[in-house]
Amino acid sequence: MDQEYPSEIMLSAKDLSCCRDDRDLFVNLNFDIVGGEVVQIVGSNGSGKTTLLRILCGLMDDYSGDIEWCREPMNQCGELYRAQLIHIGHNAGINPILTAEENLQWLLDIHGQGGADNRQIAEALARVGLSGYEGVETHRLSAGQKRRVSLARLYIEGAPIWILDEPFTAIDKEGVRELENLIFQHANRGGIVILTTHHSLQETASRLKRITLDDLSGFHEASVDDDGV
Amino acid sequence: MGEDNQPLSLSRAFFSTLKRELKIANRQRSQLVNPLFFFIMVVSLFPLAVSPEPSILRTIAPGVIWIAALLSTMMAADALFKHDFEDGTLEQLLLSPQPLFLLVIAKVVSHWLTTGLLLTLLSPLLAAMLFMDTNHLSALVLSLLLGTPVLCFVNAIGAALTVGLRKGGILITLITLPLHIPVLIFGTGCVQASVYSQPYQGQLAILGALLVLAIVLAPFAIGASLRISVSG
């Protein structure tokens, strides 16, 4: 858990534009994200936050511009890039029929980090406040608990890039605080966190960067705030 | 993260996916038996609709059983990626650093184990219902054993192409049926040859060739289709 990620990791976008259904979501977005940064993507509903995250994951190739991971085009890094990545979207691949433990086991197995043993999974589930729920089929869990199951991956997998889409949804106050801690800890270890949330992240603002996507009365502007750094 | 456990994690990813799919199927028994009942029902319609005459039923039996098997695997294919698409599993599958074709093969194999294989095991019963001679059973079972996996692979292409659509159902049948024709021809041809007391190894060999072709090529088509469906 305490490993440091190599300091040269970097994700950068050049002239990134995306047009969906004949509507420009964002135009000419430029940013560099280096290890140790937490990037919050802000914007109103429908401004393309989720789309941007999915593009950065490599799930969508419907964009123009270049994305580079460690100075190499992302789509050429392929599985090397995906091995460095955890993406938790709106739906995080939690099957309702399987138990929390089975779901996590599979997710860890296909992410090819040598898998995880039951003890690690039980520990992670305990960290997200789900001890005792390991063997419960997830359709019996509440929305917040389901969310926590998917977030438990963050405690086990050693991937440097976390791309989280609204991770705080349906999570109680206590949980939000813990997750925030986890996110900034990850950044402190040299990892990258890119997330969207309407919740205002406050802690250690020096590590926080904002990318604003906003649809301003027909003109599409994207701006990058560098708070500190 | 060590490089040395890579070979381990390749097979681990494959078998873990297979195990997961089988677990899900096992917990939804009703989904499991539906295609089987459909299979039996379609076959039992023929004596009612065509003729209860044993001699007629015996002649049409190979074709009827094959068509019923084809339709039942198709019925089951609609759900192949649907739930995964809805709960985000598909995204995680695509984000896996493991080769996608491997995971896709695992999914199709489990699909076959839960439909095609069971249909094959059930087919002697239906052959008896249609008064088929018992010495042709081996041709029927072997042809289904080799042919149904091909059907499953082709169905999976259709399912992957239509998974993002609100109204997939009938479209899958429309786009995959033409592709099923060779399997149908050689499958029934195999049983037919046995009925004519001709050697049927040739047909089995062709079915085998089709199966190998499906295993080699279909996973790439399925993978590409899934990427398109998820990004769309």
Place this chain on the structure above:
Amino acid sequence: MWALVKEYYHKFGSPKHFYELTGKLLPWFAIPAVLCLVVGSVWGLAFAPADYQQGNSFRIMYIHVPAASLAMSVYVMMAVAGAIGLIWKIKMADMVAKSAAPIGAAFTLLALVTGAIWGKPTWGTWWVWDARLTSMLVMLFLYVGIISLQASFDSAKSAAKSSAVLAIVGLVNLPIIKYSVDWWNTLHQSASFTVSDKPAMPPEMYLPLIVMVFGYYFLFATLLMMITRCEILEREVRSRWVARVLLNRPLKKN
């Protein structure tokens, strides 16, 4: 050299350039199409000699054979265009593939219908489950599948990509289907024209056929351009040059 190729590639991939180019090319295809079709059909249907066995009924060949040959080539072309669109992400290739599908389906249908009309007097039946007929029918099914898949997507990009995958899968399957149906049932005569041998009919019979084949190919090119041009206008409707086209103002080079 490389820069030139790249420039050409960009130019060809641009809908605006394609629209302008085809606007100029269109008459060069439309006029030969009409000429060839008129000359070929009058020559073939009225002046070519009757066959020693089939009499006049063989004349339907002049409509049937080119349609059947086009049905196949259009499919291959569509799959190749789809693959180009899929691999190099060229929007124009997607649009061409989309426009080709209904034309190919129409030619396939024409080949089937004229084949049935020809079959009645010669074979003694409208339809037989013969290898050629069956594989043609399967090809019609493939076209129908591709067209309906194309139609069920909201986003044009996903529609293009998905139908390209299906077209390629179909392309791999076509020889298999062909071979399997061939093995299954064969009655249809083999092709009269092959590259190596001389045609199995005298010139006064095959010349009109060749004219007709050219006419069909020109017709296909014309139709393809026309449909693709409509498709371009529809998809690029937000761009300024389309607005100018629609307002009927001359396009200026810029």
Place this chain on the structure above:
Amino acid sequence: MNPVRKKRLIVVFMIAFGAATIVGLMLFALSENLNLFFTPSQIANGEAPLEKRIRIGGLVLEDSVSRVKTGLVVEFVITDNVSHVTVNYEGILPDLFREGQGIVANGRLNQQGVFVADEVLAKHDENYMPPEAMEAMKNAGHPMEEEK
């Protein structure tokens, strides 16, 4: 080994192995008789099953067609220039049916070795010819049928 190269290796191996298997299986399949289509010689050798629906094909033997006066029953002999099979058919023959013509018939072979057809289809060839040219060729001494 790095995973990208490993994946490529697996893919190449899969395709090579697959291609080899397919070729092997197809070669085996082609060595078998796949079609339920029989020639007169095969029938004469007793290779065709009796009382099962099969297809036969061959040329109609010259001067072999005889019609039963009442009804539409026709009897003729087809040949592959080696053996002959008698075909019995009740129904309307296609226009192209004539002596010397290639035909395909569906039906059953009865105990007497007579093929009882339920369908007769004329197989027209890929050669087209105006009638006069055909006459000329016949007069010149090489009728087209002889080459078959």
